[in-house]
Amino acid sequence: MIRKSFISIIVISLLACTASPRYGSGKKSGPRKSKKYHARVITGISSFYADDFHGKLTANGEVYDMYGLTAAHKTLPLNTIVRVTNLNNGKSLILRINDRGPYVKGRILDCSYGAALKLGFVGQGTTKVKIEVMELGDNKYMKHKT
Numbered sequence: 001m002i003r004k005s006f007i008s009i010i011v012i013s014l015l016a017c018t019a020s021p022r023y024g025s026g027k028k029s030g031p032r033k034s035k036k037y038h039a040r041v042i043t044g045i046s047s048f049y050a051d052d053f054h055g056k057l058t059a060n061g062e063v064y065d066m067y068g069l070t071a072a073h074k075t076l077p078l079n080t081i082v083r084v085t086n087l088n089n090g091k092s093l094i095l096r097i098n099d100r101g102p103y104v105k106g107r108i109l110d111c112s113y114g115a116a117l118k119l120g121f122v123g124q125g126t127t128k129v130k131i132e133v134m135e136l137g138d139n140k141y142m143k144h145k146t
Contacts, residue, residue: 040133044108048116058099061142072099072110079137086119087128
């Protein structure tokens with residue numbers, strides 16, 4: 001009886017020490033071949049940022065180019081590739097997340113000026129967007145060479 005209890009305790013202890021599924025290898029069964037592709041969709045308000053930050057370092061270490069096609073998001077891994085669609089006019093664009101923000105309540109994305117221009121909302125300042133995560137980034141910091 002004591003031996004069965006001891007074995008049961010060992011088995012339960014070993015099972016309790018296994019990794020939680022959310023921290024696993026990322027491999028899933030089904031048609032997806034790579035863990036980098038993600039079907040997450042987010043909707044909300046986007047703004048843009050321009051000359052105040054032009055030439056300064058972004059969160060991933062590269063120099064911000066206000067005419068580039070990049071964006072800032074609070075939580076998506078840096079270097080994530082997203083398709084952003086302006087829900088007011090249907091214009092869509094592929095962007096890379098290279099910065100953190102926006103820091104204004106109620107906004108989910110801060111596009112570069114160049115992205116906002118192509119998406120057609122520079123005149124309004126903000127717009128409602130749909131963000132589709134196409135490929136999760138590596139979250140790596142790029143060392144800026146001077």
